[in-house]
Amino acid sequence: MSEPDMQPSPGQFTLEQIYLKDCSFESPLVPGIFTEELSPPEAGVNIQTQINGLADRPGSHEVVLAVTVEAKSGDRSLFVCEVHMGAIVSLNGVPESAQGRALGARAPEALFPYVRQAISDLVTRGGFLPVMLQPLDFDAIYQQQAMQSTGQLNG
Secondary structure, three states, X not given: OOHHHHOOOXXXXXXXXXXXXXXXXXXXXXXXXXXXXXXXXXXXXXXXXXXXXXXXXXXXEEEEEXXXXXXXXOOEEEEEEEEEEEEEEEEEOOXXXXXXXXXXXXXXHHXXXXXXXXXXXXXXXXXXXXXXXXXXXXXXXXXXXXXXXXXXXXX
16 A cells, blocks of 8 residues: 555544443332233333533544433333443544534444344343444434524524
């Protein structure tokens, strides 16, 4: 490979490492709920993104996608599953105006399949049917949050 090919291209977004930062599964009513007739469960999903600068690595950030799924039957909690998936992201030559979208939309979008699989696995190991989280448009979510933070969104 020639030397120019070894140089990173301007505006390069790189996922250097993807890792499971934290996870938990709680089902406070087992095994009793497996022997009862329950109303159809309802699931609530909460998604949060956290972006941390890395002091020892300028230009790199930790992005953590945290997803919590809680299933209830009536007012009874069947389970709570929480997964925090992290990534070390480098932004070499990415203009400052594009860094927010790279960290707030592209990185969570890359992490989401890993989170979805981990949640499905944990819920299944807990004795429940797998939870199939639907794909999300992280770019639209990022745009909405950006508009809310600048006060441009009414309602």
